[in-house]
Structure formats: C-alpha cells, structure tokens
Amino acid sequence: MGWFSAFLQTLPFANSAMLLWGLAASVPILIHLWSKRRYQRVTWAAMEFLLAAVRKNARRIRIEQLILLLLRVSILVLLAMALADPIWSMFAPLTSPLSRNGSTHHVLVLDASYSMDYRASERSRFEVARQLAAQIVNDSRQGDGFSLVLMADPPVTVIGDPAFSSSDALAELQRASVRHTGANLTMTLGEIDTILQRAAARHERLQDRKVFFFTDLGRNTWEEVTGDQCRRRLGTLAEQASLILLDVGQTDVQNLAITDLEISEPLVTVGHPVRIEAEVENFGSRDQQEQQIALHIDGQQVLTETINVPASERTTAAFVHRFDTPGEHRIELRLQDDPLQVDNHRWASVPVREAIRVLCVEGRPGEARHVALALEPGLTKPERVQVVTHFENVLLELDLLQFDAIFLCNLARLGRDEANLLRDYARQGGGLVVLLGDQVQADNYNTMLGGPPGQRLLPAELDMIVGEGDYRFDPLDYQHPIVSPFQGHVRSGLLTAPVWHYFRVRTREDSASRTALAFDTGDAAIVEHRVQAGCCILVTTATSPQSVDRSTTPPTPWSALSTWPSFPPLIQEILAHAVRGRVESRNRQVGESLEGSVRESPSNLNVTVERPDQSTERLAVHADGNDVRWGYSDTNRSGIYTIRYDTPVDREELFAVNVETRESDLQRLDIEQLPSQLRIGMQADEPDAVLPTNQPTQYFRHVLALLLILLLVESSWAWYLGNASA
Numbered sequence: 208m209g210w211f212s213a214f215l216q217t218l219p220f221a222n223s224a225m226l227l228w229g230l231a232a233s234v235p236i237l238i239h240l241w242s243k244r245r246y247q248r249v250t251w252a253a254m255e256f257l258l259a260a261v262r263k264n265a266r267r268i269r270i271e272q273l274i275l276l277l278l279r280v281s282i283l284v285l286l287a288m289a290l291a292d293p294i295w296s297m298f299a300p301l302t303s304p305l306s307r308n309g310s311t312h313h314v315l316v317l318d319a320s321y322s323m324d325y326r327a328s329e330r331s332r333f334e335v336a337r338q339l340a341a342q343i344v345n346d347s348r349q350g351d352g353f354s355l356v357l358m359a360d361p362p363v364t365v366i367g368d369p370a371f372s373s374s375d376a377l378a379e380l381q382r383a384s385v386r387h388t389g390a391n392l393t394m395t396l397g398e399i400d401t402i403l404q405r406a407a408a409r410h411e412r413l414q415d416r417k418v419f420f421f422t423d424l425g426r427n428t429w430e431e432v433t434g435d436q437c438r439r440r441l442g443t444l445a446e447q448a449s450l451i452l453l454d455v456g457q458t459d460v461q462n463l464a465i466t467d468l469e470i471s472e473p474l475v476t477v478g479h480p481v482r483i484e485a486e487v488e489n490f491g492s493r494d495q496q497e498q499q500i501a502l503h504i505d506g507q508q509v510l511t512e513t514i515n516v517p518a519s520e521r522t523t524a525a526f527v528h529r530f531d532t533p534g535e536h537r538i539e540l541r542l543q544d545d546p547l548q549v550d551n552h553r554w555a556s557v558p559v560r561e562a563i564r565v566l567c568v569e570g571r572p573g574e575a576r577h578v579a580l581a582l583e584p585g586l587t588k589p590e591r592v593q594v595v596t597h598f599e600n601v602l603l604e605l606d607l608l609q610f611d612a613i614f615l616c617n618l619a620r621l622g623r624d625e626a627n628l629l630r631d632y633a634r635q636g637g638g639l640v641v642l643l644g645d646q647v648q649a650d651n652y653n654t655m656l657g658g659p660p661g662q663r664l665l666p667a668e669l670d671m672i673v674g675e676g677d678y679r680f681d682p683l684d685y686q687h688p689i690v691s692p693f694q695g696h697v698r699s700g701l702l703t704a705p706v707w708h709y710f711r712v713r714t715r716e717d718s719a720s721r722t723a724l725a726f727d728t729g730d731a732a733i734v735e736h737r738v739q740a741g742c743c744i745l746v747t748t749a750t751s752p753q754s755v756d757r758s759t760t761p762p763t764p765w766s767a768l769s770t771w772p773s774f775p776p777l778i779q780e781i782l783a784h785a786v787r788g789r790v791e792s793r794n795r796q797v798g799e800s801l802e803g804s805v806r807e808s809p810s811n812l813n814v815t816v817e818r819p820d821q822s823t824e825r826l827a828v829h830a831d832g833n834d835v836r837w838g839y840s841d842t843n844r845s846g847i848y849t850i851r852y853d854t855p856v857d858r859e860e861l862f863a864v865n866v867e868t869r870e871s872d873l874q875r876l877d878i879e880q881l882p883s884q885l886r887i888g889m890q891a892d893e894p895d896a897v898l899p900t901n902q903p904t905q906y907f908r909h910v911l912a913l914l915l916i917l918l919l920v921e922s923s924w925a926w927y928l929g930n931a932s933a
Contacts, residue, residue: 271928278921285914309350312369312406312413314399314448315340315376317383318422319357320390321549322870325423327457333385335455336421339889343419344376352413354402355379358422359386359843360798362395369406369413387549387797387845389870390428396440403447416448419888423456427869429876438882445884453889456875461491463498463516464550464871465540473787474611475559476591477533483526485540485553489516490872502526503539530559535861537847550871554847554863556793562593563786566610568618570599570646574751575616577769578642581778582614592782599625607632608806611786617644617754619651626655630664631832633741635804636792638785640744641665643710644754645765666720666736666745667712674708674756674763678726687723689733689744689780693773701773706732708756708765709748723784735784740792740802742785750774794863797845801862804836805852813853819846819864826850 317323317340323333330338344353352369353376356362365383370376399418406413422428431437444450464487471482483502489495495516502510509528516522530536536559542551565582567575575596583592595610599618602625607613613632621629633639641656649669656665680702685694693701711730714720720736723744735744749765756763768774795801805812814826814837826837842848848862878887 271924275921275924275928278917278924282914282917282921285910285917288910309348310412311347311351311415311417312354312403312410312448313343313347313351314354314356314402314416314418315343315380316356316358316395316399316418316420316422318390318420318425318428319359319363319383319386319388320425320428320870321385321387321866322425322427322547322873323423323455324385324549325457325460325462325547325873327460327546331385332423332455332457336453337380337383339453339455340419340421341377341380344373344380347373350412352406352410354406355383356395356398356402357383357386358390358392358395358420358428360388360391360394362391362398364398364402367402367405369410385549386843387866388843389867390425392428392431393434393437393440396437396444400440400444400447403444407447418444418448418450420450420452420885421455422452423873424452424454424875424878425456425870426874426876427872429881432876432882433880441882441884450885451888452881452885454878454887458875459492460546460873461493461495462489462547462550462871462873463495463542463545464488464490464547464868465500465542465553466521466550466868466871468538468540468553468555468865470538470555470557470790473783473790474563475530475536475557476562476589477530477559478589479591480527480529483528483538483540483555485524485526486521487514487516487524487542488521488868488871489518490874492518494518499543500524501541502528503541504528505537506539530557533559533561535559535859537861537863547871547873549845550866550868552845553865554794554845556790556847556861556863558790558793558861560611562590563612563782564610565592565594565612565614565782566601566605566607567594567596567614567616568599568601569596570617570619570644571753574644574753575614577751577774578614578616578778581769581775582782584775602628606806607637608635610637611789612638612640612782614640614642616642617646617749617751619646620648621651621655623655626664629656630662630738631834633664633738633743635834636740636789638742638744638782638788639664639738640746640781640785642746642750643669644749644751645708645756646754647710649710660717663715663718664738664743666718666734666743667714667731670711670713672708673711673728673730676707676728678706678709678728680704680706680732681725681727681729683722683725687721689723689735689777689784692776692780699773699776700771701777704766704768704771704773706748706766706768707763708754712745712747733781737788741788744781744785746781750778793861794865795842796867797842797864799842799864800838800840801842801848801850801864802836802838803850803860804831804834805856806834809835809855812856815851815853817849817851819844819848 317333317336319333323336324331350371352371354367354369355365355376357365365379366376403416441450465485466488467486469484475481485500487500497513498516500512500514501508510526512524512526514522514524536557538555538557540553545551567579569575579594579596582594583590607628629639652665653668657663657668682690682693682701685691690701693699706726709726709730709732712734714734718736720734722731722734724733726732731747733744733746735742748768750769752764752769754765756765792802812828812835814828815823816826816839817823826839828835828837842864845864845866848864850860850862852858
C-alpha cells in the first residue's frame with residue numbers, strides 16, 4: 208500500500224486520506240439498485256390502468272429520481288472533499304515544494320550588511336526582505352521546517368536546527384536587524400551547508416530543501432561568487448537544495464558617507480585647540496552640492512560646514528575645537544540625512560587630560576635633560592606635557608599607569624620585576640620609549656625585555672655597537688608616521704644629523720616590528736611594534752651628549768642628535784606615536800572587541816556596558832594579577848559604548864565603534880555573473896516589492912457552502928417529488 212499512500216500525497220489535498228470517505232457515495236446507488244429488485248409482478252386489472260398512466264410518465268419519473276440520486280451522491284462526495292481540505296497555489300515556482308504535506312525545509316538567508324538599510328521609500332531593503340521571508344513562512348504547509356541565517360561578517364545563524372512552528376520563525380524574523388558590517392558570502396555558504404547536512408541527518412522526512420537568498424546583490428558581498436571556492440560551495444549546495452535569489456536592490460542609487468575622522472593630537476589636553484577632520488566620499492554618479500556636515504561634542508552641535516562633493520570623489524571638512532574640561536568626551540560628525548543613514552555618522556572617544564604625563568627614567572644624572580626639554584620646551588601655557596624625571600629605581604616605587612608614556616634614557620640594566628612592570632604597563636596601553644646609549648648592557652635587555660612573541664617587549668634584539676664612522680639617517684621614503692611630517696622639510700636637519708655610534712639590532716622573523724627610520728648603512732635607527740594596547744619604540748643611538756666612546760682619544764660622542772634642530776620635533780613625533788595606543792583602544796571598528804582593566808579593584812566589581820541603542824548588559828570580569836580585566840565582543844552596531852564601573856571605582860569610559868565604509872559603495876553585481884545554480888526568483892527595482900502569493904488557497908469553506916446548498920436542494924426536491932407522487 209506504500210504506492211497508494213504516495214499517490215494520495217501527490218493529490219492537491221491537505222488530508223488526501225479523507226477522500227476515502229467518498230466511497231460512502233456508493234451507498235445511495237446501492238440502495239437505489241436494491242430498491243428496484245424488491246417488488247414482484249402481480250397482474251391486476253385496476254393496476255393495469257395505473258401502469259398505463261405510469262408508462263406514459265416513466266421518462267419524467269426516471270429523470271426526477273436520477274436527479275435525486277445525483278444530489279445525494281454529490282452531498283457525500285463533497286463531504287469527503289471538505290474533510291480532505293482541497294488546496295491550490297497560483298505561484299508555480301514556489302508551489303512545487305509545497306505539493307507534499309509538510310516535507311520542505313526552508314532556509315531563509317537575509318543579507319544583513321548595512322547596505323540593506325538603504326531606504327528607497329519608507330521601508331528599507333532589509334524590511335522588504337524580512338517581509339518577503341515572512342510571506343514564505345505564512346505560505347508554507349504545516350510540518351515544514353524553517354532555518355534563518357543572517358549574511359553578515361561573520362554570518363549569524365539565528366535558527367540552525369529547523370523550527371517547525373511558523374510563529375517561532377516569524378518572531379525571529381521580526382527580531383532580526385541589520386548588522387553594521389559587510390557580508391561574507393563564502394562563510395555564509397559554509398553555514399548553510401552545515402545546516403542542510405545536520406537537518407538531513409536529524410529530519411529525514413524533510414525531503415524537499417529550498418534556500419532563499421534575500422539580498423541587494425551588492426558587489427562588495429557578491430563579487431566573491433566569481434571565485435573558485437565560492438562556486439564550489441554553491442555547487443555543493445545545489446546538489447542538496449534548490450537555490451533561489453530574491454533581489455530587493457535598486458539601480459542608480461546615490462550615497463554620501465563619512466569615511467574617516469582624524470584628530471590632530473593623539474592625546475587631547477585642556478585649553479589647547481585640536482583640529483578635527485572628516486573625510487566625506489561620494490559613492491554616487493552625481494555631484495552632491497551644498498551638503499551640510501555638523502560637529503557634535505557630547506551630544507551638542509557646536510559647528511557646521513557646507514561642502515561640495517564631486518561624483519566618485521572625496522572632500523575634507525575641518526573643524527577646530529578647544530575642550531575646557533578634562534574627562535571623557537565624545538565627538539560625532541554628522542551628515543544630513545540621505546537614503547543610507549548608517550554611514551552618515553562617525554564617532555570618536557576623546558579622553559581629555561589636564562596634561563600629557565611623561566616619566567623620564569635616566570641611567571645617570573642629566574641623561575634625560577635634552578629629552579625632557581624637547582618634550583616640553585615651555586612655550587605653551589598651560590603646559591601640554593608634564594615631564595617627571597627620576598632615576599631607575601623609581602620603576603618599582605611609582606604607579607606607572609598614571610603616566611601616558613615612559614622614556615628609558617640610557618639605563619644600564621633592568622631587573623626582572625622592573626621588566627614585568629613595564630610589560631604590564633605597555634599591555635594596558637602605555638607608550639614605552641627605549642633610548643640606548645653607552646651604558647646599555649645588550650644581553651640584559653635581550654633577556655629581560657625579549658622573549659617569545661606574546662611576552663616580547665623590545666621590537667628588536669640588540670646586537671653589537673657600530674662605531675668609528677660618520678652616519679646619516681635614511682627616512683625610508685617617509686612612510687612611517689613618526690617621520691612622515693618631515694617630508695618636504697629639508698631644513699629640519701633630520702637627514703644631516705651626525706651619528707658616530709649606534710647599536711645594530713636584529714628583528715625576528717616572527718616579529719611585527721616596523722622600522723621608522725634607518726641609517727644610510729641599512730641598519731635600523733628607530734624601530735617600533737605594538738604590545739597589545741600599547742607600543743614600544745626603540746631608538747638605537749644616543750639622545751644625550753653624555754654618551755661617549757671612551758676607548759678613543761679624545762672620547763668620541765655617540766651622536767650630535769640632541770643638539771640638532773630636528774631633535775625636538777622628532778621626540779614630539781615619537782611621543783605622539785607612543786601614546787596613540789590608549790586612544791586607539793577607545794576607537795574601534797564594528798566587530799572588534801572592547802577591552803579594559805582596573806588596577807587593584809575587588810574581583811566582585813560590577814562593570815556594565817551601555818550600547819548605542821541604550822540597552823545595558825553586565826560584563827564578566829576576571830582577576831589578572833593586581834588588575835581586574837573585562838572584555839566585550841558584541842559590537843555589531845556603530846556608535847558610543849559606555850563602560851560603567853560601580854563603586855569603589857565609580858567612573859565611566861567611552862568607546863567609539865565605527866563602520867568600515869567599504870559597504871557604503873552601493874554598486875551592484877551584474878546578474879549575468881551569477882552562477883547557473885542560483886535561480887532568480889524575483890528581480891526588484893522597486894522599493895515596495897512583494898512576491899506573488901504562494902498561499903495555498905483552502906477551498907473547504909467553499910465546498911461546505913456548496914454542500915449546504917445541495918442539502919437544501921435535495922430536501923426541497925425530495926419534498927416536491929413526495930407531494931407530486933401523492
């Protein structure tokens with residue numbers, strides 16, 4: 208009987224087995240046939256007269272009885288059809304998987320990249336996609352399964368194992384939202400493959416599988432489809448399921464975006480003007496004239512500027528602002544509204560200080576004098592940089608985190624405890640600058656400040672002292688931020704500063720160090736690398752005239768760098784690069800983690816984060832030595848994240864999270880470049896596109912209405928025939 212059951216499932220009825228009740232329609236026929244055989248012929252004179260009259264009307268009587276029989280049979284047939292629940296769909300491409308009773312696995316893939324937030328009308332592309340997906344859920348059959356994937360970077364599996372409740376699927380669709388990222392198509396296809404294979408193993412009855420892609424076909428996402436890896440994955444998916452793409456994008460769209468926000472100072476101090484620059488890019492094909500961009504400080508608009516942005520070009524808008532109070536401040540640059548508003552904003556977190564605090568640790572008296580003078584010449588009031596000078600034993604006595612940068616000026620050697628303190632200081636965002644000289648013991652530095660990649664503080668290993676020569680600097684095409692300001696300023700003296708001795712250093716193969724300045728011999732003069740949130744910069748020659756080579760007569764100085772006009776600006780640029788880490792850790796991109804720590808706080812400290820949508824969440828903390836550390840990775844929206852520490856710390860820290868504006872380019876992939884495995888279910892260049900209905904129309908109500916009518920007709924007809932025969 209398996210073939211018969213399979214045959215019933217192919218019929219357009221929700222409960223095809225109920226059609227078996229239609230066999231009851233044979234009962235009136237059998238009764239009719241049986242009634243014709245229940246009489247006997249008896250000859251009777253009077254009856255012969257009646258039979259003559261009956262024969263005269265026999266044709267009419269047979270027709271009347273057949274009509275009554277047909278009405279009774281039809282009533283029973285219609286009752287069986289109503290019980291079987293007849294259905295039919297008018298949209299053939301989506302009907303095929305629904306022709307079987309609850310055997311389809313629908314995988315709904317919503318493009319959640321922020322280009323889907325483009326609004327050609329009152330509804331965004333994502334809202335249109337979400338409505339189309341909901342329509343497919345509503346048009347499905349009872350027993351169908353639903354999975355939901357958000358195509359982002361990385362992709363998000365909202366419903367992995369199929370959900371069999373349409374209300375659950377609709378609720379998850381309603382909660383889904385655009386992520387402020389691009390989309391990774393290859394990774395998304397991998398997630399879909401995993402979902403299909405797991406569902407096939409766990410739910411064997413889901414024989415039909417359909418994957419729906421709701422997308423705007425943005426080139427930034429779909430250009431991956433031309434690669435071999437992506438095409439192989441599509442081929443694998445096509446063997447398991449039908450792939451249908453529903454296009455909700457539009458052509459010839461215009462978009463302006465703020466692609467960058469730069470602050471002239473890495474650390475901002477009270478009372479000193481800071482220049483804030485915004486880069487605005489036109490991703491459209493038409494010029495954008497008289498566009499307003501506004502500067503907001505702590506939520507208040509303070510300045511505006513009108514700019515013109517030619518088609519496919521960039522324009523810079525600049526503002527100058529002076530902060531009057533120290534503490535946490537937020538900067539927001541805001542363009543006037545356009546159809547894609549996500550990239551019309553850009554934020555920065557600015558911790559404003561009374562002054563930049565620098566600790567100079569000198570190996571002998573006077574070693575840090577020239578460095579301290581270069582850091583703060585005393586030309587500005589109030590002082591922008593406050594320099595504190597101590598001898599080397601101070602590293603174990605002071606709280607190093609109160610300083611934004613530490614300069615080690617020709618220290619002979621370091622102890623293990625001192626090295627560990629410096630390592631922790633750099634990891635938490637501090638800037639460490641190591642200035643070498645004639646007292647430095649290379650083996651001690653390599654041992655204490657070296658180590659494996661996770662523990663290494665020095666960006667290069669100290670080798671031997673190079674002397675008895677006259678050396679000059681090579682700026683390496685001014686590519687590094689430390690030396691780039693010197694480009695075009697030949698009179699600064701950077702290239703003419705004489706150096707007679709320096710340490711040759713070796714960078715490791717597994718090191719991420721960068722050479723900012725070199726000697727004309729090819730050896731490094733300034734090397735730097737990141738140490739988690741902080742930075743370590745190594746200067747391989749002396750910055751004080753006290754460093755001399757006493758093996759010669761007369762003693763030869765290591766360099767004349769500290770007396771050269773390029774020395775103060777060079778030290779200022781080194782400081783700016785060293786302290787940049789603390790600001791950069793406060794300004795991240797969407798998807799990057801936020802991290803922080805508090806010194807000497809109880810382990811039960813309550814730390815919460817307030818997201819840009821004003822929702823709050825408590826963060827897990829863990830002890831790390833004397834520190835309490837926290838981390839937060841759910842940065843899927845751009846804006847300001849506020850970290851709050853409860854008592855006894857009782858303070859706030861602001862983190863700015865911005866979009867990566869590659870997704871702001873709304874160019875679309877040519878549909879001809881899509882692989883043949885992807886069937887185009889809908890091409891929409893309309894803001895309010897809808898699918899043709901796929902709702903299987905249920906006709907049982909119509910059948911019941913017809914059944915009621917037939918019952919009335921049958922009763923009336925039977926009554927009429929009864930009266931006529933009487």
